[in-house]
Amino acid sequence: xxxxxxxxxxxxxxxxxxxxxxxxxxxxxxxxxxxxxxxxxxxxxxxxxxxxxxxxxxxxxxxxxxxxxxxxxxxxxxxxxxxxxxxxxxxxxxxxxxxxxxxxxxxxxxxxxxxxxxxxxxxxxxxxxxxxxxxxxxxxxxxxxxxxxxxxxxxxxxxxxxxxxxxxxxxxxxxxxxxxxxxxxxxxxxxxxxxxxxxxxxx
Amino acid sequence: xxxxxxxxxxxxxxxxxxxxxxxxxxxxxxxxxxxxxxxxxxxxxxxxxxxxxxxxxxxxxxxxxxxxxxxxxxxxxxxxxxxxxxxxxxxxxxxxxxxxxxxxxxxxxxxxxxxxxxxxxxxxxxxxxxxxxxxxxxxxxxxxxxxxxxxxxxxxxxxxxxxxxxx
Numbered sequence: 001x002x003x004x005x006x007x008x009x010x011x012x013x014x015x016x017x018x019x020x021x022x023x024x025x026x027x028x029x030x031x032x033x034x035x036x037x038x039x040x041x042x043x044x045x046x047x048x049x050x051x052x053x054x055x056x057x058x059x060x061x062x063x064x065x066x067x068x069x070x071x072x073x074x075x076x077x078x079x080x081x082x083x084x085x086x087x088x089x090x091x092x093x094x095x096x097x098x099x100x101x102x103x104x105x106x107x108x109x110x111x112x113x114x115x116x117x118x119x120x121x122x123x124x125x126x127x128x129x130x131x132x133x134x135x136x137x138x139x140x141x142x143x144x145x146x147x148x149x150x151x152x153x154x155x156x157x158x159x160x161x162x163x164x165x166x167x168x169x170x171x172x173x174x175x176x177x178x179x180x181x182x183x184x185x186x187x188x189x190x191x192x193x194x195x196x197x198x199x200x201x202x203x
Numbered sequence: 204x205x206x207x208x209x210x211x212x213x214x215x216x217x218x219x220x221x222x223x224x225x226x227x228x229x230x231x232x233x234x235x236x237x238x239x240x241x242x243x244x245x246x247x248x249x250x251x252x253x254x255x256x257x258x259x260x261x262x263x264x265x266x267x268x269x270x271x272x273x274x275x276x277x278x279x280x281x282x283x284x285x286x287x288x289x290x291x292x293x294x295x296x297x298x299x300x301x302x303x304x305x306x307x308x309x310x311x312x313x314x315x316x317x318x319x320x321x322x323x324x325x326x327x328x329x330x331x332x333x334x335x336x337x338x339x340x341x342x343x344x345x346x347x348x349x350x351x352x353x354x355x356x357x358x359x360x361x362x363x364x365x366x367x368x369x370x
Contacts, residue, residue: 006324006352006355006356007324007325009305010223010227010305010309010320010324010325011223011325013305013306013309014222014223014224014226014227014306014309014325015223015226016218016219016220016222016223016226020222021218021219021222024218024222024235024238024239024242025214025218027239028214028239028242028243028246031239031243032243032246035243035247037246037247040209042211075209075211076206076208076209078209079206079207079208079209080206080207083250084206084207084208084209084210084249084250085210085246085249085250086209086210086211087209087210087211087214088211
């Protein structure tokens, strides 16, 4: 018996199967939660605009990310900015995941979950906080949103705020369009924006 | 990328190895407790871990200490319990029992030998790291692992080796 055989046999003699590791992982989430050492929890949710990453802190939903943003990169950025004690904990995000599913089924018009706004600062956050005033199924121009946010001339800044929205879908930056009727850009891609607007206009 | 990986990546990358090591050193339910204690404690300390640290060696070091704690706690409440059937591995003709036998044999080794074998062969740590965990010299760790392996080889000849080969 050579060393490689022995290593392989030892690994087989002390198995670590996926189900068992998943149970230990769940225990770790519970223990970390009880000790208050979790910075961020996250999960995926499927949607017609691709898998969405949902990340939350104790304060509320922190981040929604499209696949095009690279979920791993988003989580690394959260580790840098918020804290590295991040765990995959789907059950902790059941409420928001269910609301997102209801939204895409056309059964929900607004979201009712606490939000953690800390990834957006200053005027950008002011802009984003006004976006829910654009009702479901409606759109508003960048200029209108600038007026809503109290700075009628800050049209470009509104564009930037929407383009860097950390909470797309839930904070409806997709309802902000160009004054000439054009759709304007979208951080999840123009196709995703069209899908959301079509969904809302159909309901 | 200078920053630190989310802790989830640490769990998914090293969770299996740490569980194998805990099972080798402790066996049974105690291994689960040691695994849980290890990752909870690692998670607390994670923000202060230097980003160039060897994460696996760090985790095995914590697991080593937690295993000692768990062993002591178990010894303190030592109430004899009936042997449960699934812990008593039985040899079978098709070879299924061999893994269980090997596990039993490793667990029966003296602690230093068992730990040296687990940390070097299961966790793949170099002897410098094994020695740092166990204390003592690198040579002493290497010897402990070699002695342990020699015992395993004597007690656990792989069967069958090759057709017609003398056993």
